[in-house]
Amino acid sequence: MNRTLALASFHSVSTISNWSVTLATAPRLSPPFLSIQLRRPSLFHLTPISHYTKKLSAVLAMDSSKACSVKELPVGLDEATEEEYASQSKLLQEFTSISSIDKAWIFKSDSGIGSQAMFSISQPNLLANKKRKFMLSSSISKESINNVNFQWAPFPIEMTGVSLFAPSPSGSKLLVIRNPENESPSQFEIWSSSQLEKEFMISQSVHGSVYADGWFEGISWNSDESLIAYVAEEPSPSKPSFDDQGYRKGAIKDKECSSWKAQGDWEEEWGECYAGKRQPALFVINVNSGKVEAVKGIAKSLSVGQVVWAPQVEGTEQYLVFVGWSADPRKLGIKYCYNRPCALYAVKAPLYKSEAAEFDLKSTEESTVVNLTQSISSAFFPQFSPDGKFLMFLSAKASVDSGAHSATDSLQRIDWPTGGKLCSSTKIIDVIPIVNCAEDGHLPGLYCSSFLSKPWLSDGCTMILSSYWHSCEVILSVNVISGKVLRISPADSDFSWNVLTLDGDNVIAVCSSPIDVPQIKYGCLVDKANNSTGWRWLNVSSPIFRCSEKVMSLLSSHQFSILQIPVKDVSDCLTKGAAKPFEAIFVSSKKNDGTDPLIVMLHGGPHSVSLSSFSKSSAFLSSIGYSLLIVNYRGSLGFGEEALQSLPGKIGSQDVNDVLTAIDYVIEKGLANPSKITVLGGSHGGFLTTHLIGQAPDKFVAAAVRNPVCNLSSMVGITDIPDWCYVESYGSNGKSIYTEAPSAEHLTHLYNKSPISHISKVKAPTLFLLGAQDLRVPVSNGLQYSRALKERGVETKVIMFPNDIHAIERPQSDFESFLNIGMWFKRYCQ
Numbered sequence: 001m002n003r004t005l006a007l008a009s010f011h012s013v014s015t016i017s018n019w020s021v022t023l024a025t026a027p028r029l030s031p032p033f034l035s036i037q038l039r040r041p042s043l044f045h046l047t048p049i050s051h052y053t054k055k056l057s058a059v060l061a062m063d064s065s066k067a068c069s070v071k072e073l074p075v076g077l078d079e080a081t082e083e084e085y086a087s088q089s090k091l092l093q094e095f096t097s098i099s100s101i102d103k104a105w106i107f108k109s110d111s112g113i114g115s116q117a118m119f120s121i122s123q124p125n126l127l128a129n130k131k132r133k134f135m136l137s138s139s140i141s142k143e144s145i146n147n148v149n150f151q152w153a154p155f156p157i158e159m160t161g162v163s164l165f166a167p168s169p170s171g172s173k174l175l176v177i178r179n180p181e182n183e184s185p186s187q188f189e190i191w192s193s194s195q196l197e198k199e200f201m202i203s204q205s206v207h208g209s210v211y212a213d214g215w216f217e218g219i220s221w222n223s224d225e226s227l228i229a230y231v232a233e234e235p236s237p238s239k240p241s242f243d244d245q246g247y248r249k250g251a252i253k254d255k256e257c258s259s260w261k262a263q264g265d266w267e268e269e270w271g272e273c274y275a276g277k278r279q280p281a282l283f284v285i286n287v288n289s290g291k292v293e294a295v296k297g298i299a300k301s302l303s304v305g306q307v308v309w310a311p312q313v314e315g316t317e318q319y320l321v322f323v324g325w326s327a328d329p330r331k332l333g334i335k336y337c338y339n340r341p342c343a344l345y346a347v348k349a350p351l352y353k354s355e356a357a358e359f360d361l362k363s364t365e366e367s368t369v370v371n372l373t374q375s376i377s378s379a380f381f382p383q384f385s386p387d388g389k390f391l392m393f394l395s396a397k398a399s400v401d402s403g404a405h406s407a408t409d410s411l412q413r414i415d416w417p418t419g420g421k422l423c424s425s426t427k428i429i430d431v432i433p434i435v436n437c438a439e440d441g442h443l444p445g446l447y448c449s450s451f452l453s454k455p456w457l458s459d460g461c462t463m464i465l466s467s468y469w470h471s472c473e474v475i476l477s478v479n480v481i482s483g484k485v486l487r488i489s490p491a492d493s494d495f496s497w498n499v500l501t502l503d504g505d506n507v508i509a510v511c512s513s514p515i516d517v518p519q520i521k522y523g524c525l526v527d528k529a530n531n532s533t534g535w536r537w538l539n540v541s542s543p544i545f546r547c548s549e550k551v552m553s554l555l556s557s558h559q560f561s562i563l564q565i566p567v568k569d570v571s572d573c574l575t576k577g578a579a580k581p582f583e584a585i586f587v588s589s590k591k592n593d594g595t596d597p598l599i600v601m602l603h604g605g606p607h608s609v610s611l612s613s614f615s616k617s618s619a620f621l622s623s624i625g626y627s628l629l630i631v632n633y634r635g636s637l638g639f640g641e642e643a644l645q646s647l648p649g650k651i652g653s654q655d656v657n658d659v660l661t662a663i664d665y666v667i668e669k670g671l672a673n674p675s676k677i678t679v680l681g682g683s684h685g686g687f688l689t690t691h692l693i694g695q696a697p698d699k700f701v702a703a704a705v706r707n708p709v710c711n712l713s714s715m716v717g718i719t720d721i722p723d724w725c726y727v728e729s730y731g732s733n734g735k736s737i738y739t740e741a742p743s744a745e746h747l748t749h750l751y752n753k754s755p756i757s758h759i760s761k762v763k764a765p766t767l768f769l770l771g772a773q774d775l776r777v778p779v780s781n782g783l784q785y786s787r788a789l790k791e792r793g794v795e796t797k798v799i800m801f802p803n804d805i806h807a808i809e810r811p812q813s814d815f816e817s818f819l820n821i822g823m824w825f826k827r828y829c830q
């Protein structure tokens with residue numbers, strides 16, 4: 001008879017007859033959520049670990065009949081903690097169920113008065129462990145300068161199985177794409193306002209899944225809405241096949257049972273998030289006939305994405321503009337890595353005008369591909385102005401040239417040749433240059449994660465976009481001719497603002513804060529006639545972000561502020577930008593008198609940023625009683641290029657010291673309790689967390705890490721971004737030192753920069769949340785460190801998510817992570 005019992009606290013040890021007790025520590029069992037396996041009728045084996053012995057008395061005092069009646073509890077729980085676990089999980093579910101808006105589109109209404117908005121919304125479905133996606137529409141009427149009315153449809157419509165949708169430019173058609181989960185065809189549907197007009201099944205021999213990853217992804221209707229260009233996986237390459245006669249010439253069908261296919265040559269992939277994905281390639285479909293053509297002439301070594309149609313010029317051929325990433329010398333991880341060189345290319349679209357004056361597709365002879373951005377190391381997010389005169393794009397040249405995985409962007413312009421004659425020496429104009437170090441109150445540089453599909457105001461030369469500005473996301477207007485940039489979201493707001501879509505010259509946005517769920521805002525230019533720069537932001541009531549009364553009341557009992565933290569040792573700073581204060585977002589209960597426990601939260605990257613926007617998991621942690629100190633240490637995005645570039649070469653010291661400075665700052669201000677400080681971070685944030693518990697072992701009562709970088713010398717050989725290990729640990733010359741064959745000297749350097757080199761000093765009990773499919777920071781990094789802690793008698797607990805990648809964001813995994821983080825920290829902050 002096998003039985004697992006979890007026991008609450010008891011106080012004396014006596015004897016057990018007929019039962020064996022085996023004590024284990026993490027990862028399977030970790031105190032005080034101690035689980036004891038009782039096996040009858042063998043002898044009692046107990047390692048005398050004083051901390052645990054109290055718990056044993058329950059078993060010892062029990063006879064076997066009573067033991068049978070003890071409630072079975074999941075591993076890691078006892079009766080005392082079960083109550084708390086139950087109530088926290090209920091609260092976390094309430095936070096988890098809050099919806100978010102992914103995208104929005106505007107359509108002019110038939111009457112010509114007002115407009116219609118369509119919102120694509122998602123909500124985690126914990127039971128199915130998937131994101132539920134649905135659409136909600138609304139009619140918008142602007143009633144006065146102070147009033148806009150959104151009339152919401154009574155219910156949203158679920159979009160089951162939909163991978164992508166793209167309305168046509170006129171808004172009269174909607175493309176819906178359903179990617180297969182297996183080897184079935186991709187499904188393309190063309191909808192009108194009332195019904196499904198066309199449906200095409202595109203077989204795997206034409207192409208694989210259509211890219212819907214937000215990076216290579218691209219869908220573009222041409223101007224007369226007869227053709228759509230898009231990005232999909234190349235068809236599978238043919239592989240050698242064999243039957244009982246040995247090698248068989250010619251292709252075989254997949255399902256033949258008298259033959260088998262070999263693996264063929266291994267092909268490099270783009271790393272994290274792209275496991276098993278074939279090369280992205282360009283296709284065009286005719287929406288009337290369903291005929292699909294691969295765009296020819298593009299070099300095999302080029303992965304393509306983000307396609308758009310170039311403006312149609314009467315009497316000339318139609319071009320497509322796309323982004324190309326070269327695989328030379330090899331594909332390195334591309335997710336979160338803007339330092340991969342890329343360029344804009346133009347290629348002739350595979351179409352011709354038939355005699356019947358109807359567009360159709362034709363497999364063109366090899367067409368030439370023109371590199372439009374040869375003189376710059378990075379060009380992406382191509383976007384034509386409405387009159388077709390300008391091609392705008394974003395450049396991450398600062399990132400490519402330095403090797404930092406992300407850095408300050410620049411906005412660039414090419415004046416598109418009116419006669420349609422393309423050349424590769426086209427002049428590239430810097431519209432928003434890289435900002436090294438901004439004066440106070442001025443744009444700190446451009447940091448964009450996406451462009452709208454239609455970002456233009458009616459003057460045809462003003463783009464609206466979102467960008468990071470210190471710890472906030474803000475909305476900017478950019479005149480692409482003069483380069484004038486205005487912050488149009490309120491300058492006195494510490495909330496984060498994100499543009500969703502434009503309604504004519506009005507902006508539909510969401511804004512939120514760490515303690516305010518997102519709300520929709522409608523921005524209007526106050527006085528267009530006088531060329532005034534003022535924007536008025538109207539509140540829009542919406543059913544989208546509704547949450548429970550409990551959540552609302554918890555949030556309203558909290559407050560947040562953005563702290564400016566002066567840099568210590570300014571004399572060590574090599575640039576002016578590096579000496580400027582960095583920021584931390586501080587969230588606390590309104591009643592905080594400095595006794596509440598604190599979670600120091602650290603973002604990854606390191607060139608990323610924690611924004612002041614609403615985060616369900618952070619809001620949950622603050623709601624269960626923690627103050628949060630969310631540190632944007634130097635190296636974060638949003639503070640100018642000099643501050644960002646001050647970090648590579650100094651990871652594990654400058655960033656660690658910035659975090660310690662921020663902690664001292666809140667302690668000195670009486671905001672935090674120095675005896676109840678915990679620390680949490682993922683990836684590079686996990687690197688910082690494990691460095692902190694090693695370098696400042698008396699500061700932290702507990703730690704939690706998600707896929708942490710703990711040992712660069714082992715990571716470098718197995719990660720999809722070995723170059724990152726070099727750049728971050730060597731600094732500016734890391735890019736040139738980087739090799740696939742690290743020397744012993746390199747490995748020593750990497751080891752010395754790693755948290756594992758401080759392991760002997762660590763005391764803080766540490767929770768590890770690991771995604772077993774992580775290609776970025778392979779799970780062995782966290783496992784090695786947790787085993788090394790356990791070997792030294794430090795308490796650890798490991799939760800392994802077998803199907804998660806680096807981000808650990810599948811709904812159940814995200815839920816279980818934050819529930820356990822809350823519970824873990826509670827144990828050490830009593």
Ligand SMILES: CC(=O)N[C@@H](C)C(=O)N[C@@H](C)C(=O)O
Nearest residue numbers: 336405604605606683684685
């Ligand atoms: C570039 C990169 O992926 N670096 C990792 C070590 C990291 O910190 N990742 C970030 C994006 C994260 O937050 O996971």
